[in-house]
Amino acid sequence: MNTLALGPQWLDPDYLIATFGLIGVLVIVFAESGLLIGFFLPGDSLLFTTGLLVTTNKLDRPLWMVCSLIVLAAVLGDQAGYLFGRKVGPSLFKRPDSRLFKQENVEKAHEFFEKHGPKSLILARFVPIVRTFTPIIAGVSRMNYRSFITFNVIGGALWGAGVTLLGASLGKIEFVHKHIELILVAIVLISVVPIAIEYLRARGKAKKEQSAPPHPADRPHGAPTDTRRGRHAKR
Numbered sequence: 677m678n679t680l681a682l683g684p685q686w687l688d689p690d691y692l693i694a695t696f697g698l699i700g701v702l703v704i705v706f707a708e709s710g711l712l713i714g715f716f717l718p719g720d721s722l723l724f725t726t727g728l729l730v731t732t733n734k735l736d737r738p739l740w741m742v743c744s745l746i747v748l749a750a751v752l753g754d755q756a757g758y759l760f761g762r763k764v765g766p767s768l769f770k771r772p773d774s775r776l777f778k779q780e781n782v783e784k785a786h787e788f789f790e791k792h793g794p795k796s797l798i799l800a801r802f803v804p805i806v807r808t809f810t811p812i813i814a815g816v817s818r819m820n821y822r823s824f825i826t827f828n829v830i831g832g833a834l835w836g837a838g839v840t841l842l843g844a845s846l847g848k849i850e851f852v853h854k855h856i857e858l859i860l861v862a863i864v865l866i867s868v869v870p871i872a873i874e875y876l877r878a879r880g881k882a883k884k885e886q887s888a889p890p891h892p893a894d895r896p897h898g899a900p901t902d903t904r905r906g907r908h909a910k911r
Contacts (some may be wrong), residue, residue: 710757729755761815
């Protein structure tokens with residue numbers, strides 16, 4: 677089975693799984709979930725391919741165990757990112773660019789976190805690059821730890837188990853095997869749907885706030901409340 681041939685071989689999910697097995701999958705999921713060096717790794721396509729190989733018996737492990745271990749690796753990865761963010765703090769935003777680190781990625785994740793709040797830990801799971809930096813930004817912002825754990829576990833389960841189960845459920849369909857590259861590209865496109873919905877909601881809310889009449893409490897002190905009587909005020 678040839679999966680995604682869009683890049684070097686060492687980023688091909690099929691090659692990674694065949695070479696490193698389930699341990700390699702777990703290491704990659706952990707790294708992409710919260711380590712700065714993991715932002716370029718093929719998370720979504722790797723999980724989908726893992727589920728597909730399990731259901732076709734090319735990866736000899738029970739599906740429930742694979743999903744559980746992937747979720748655990750994803751949660752622990754975000755945990756590592758959060759602790760790193762708390763320790764590094766604002767100095768992360770002053771770090772110079774390098775081959776594996778771009779300040780632009782940190783800024784995008786920060787804007788994403790500021791816009792969506794704690795639920796960004798769930799939404800970011802389905803957005804490449806952003807999912808790597810969001811838990812780090814949560815640590816930099818010193819997000820309440822209990823809230824972080826809650827959203828971290830929910831996001832890790834929805835992404836880790838969800839994408840893997842999707843691959844497993846579609847793994848026995850002949851059409852999927854023949855058009856695996858298109859399926860993986862579709863997964864990437866679908867992953868941005870939650871972000872698009874949130875963007876449209878925020879945009880609609882902003883328009884409503886701009887078009888709404890000003891509240892009386894927001895008027896300058898001493899300003900007339902009835903502009904129609906302004907020209908008769910000096911009678």
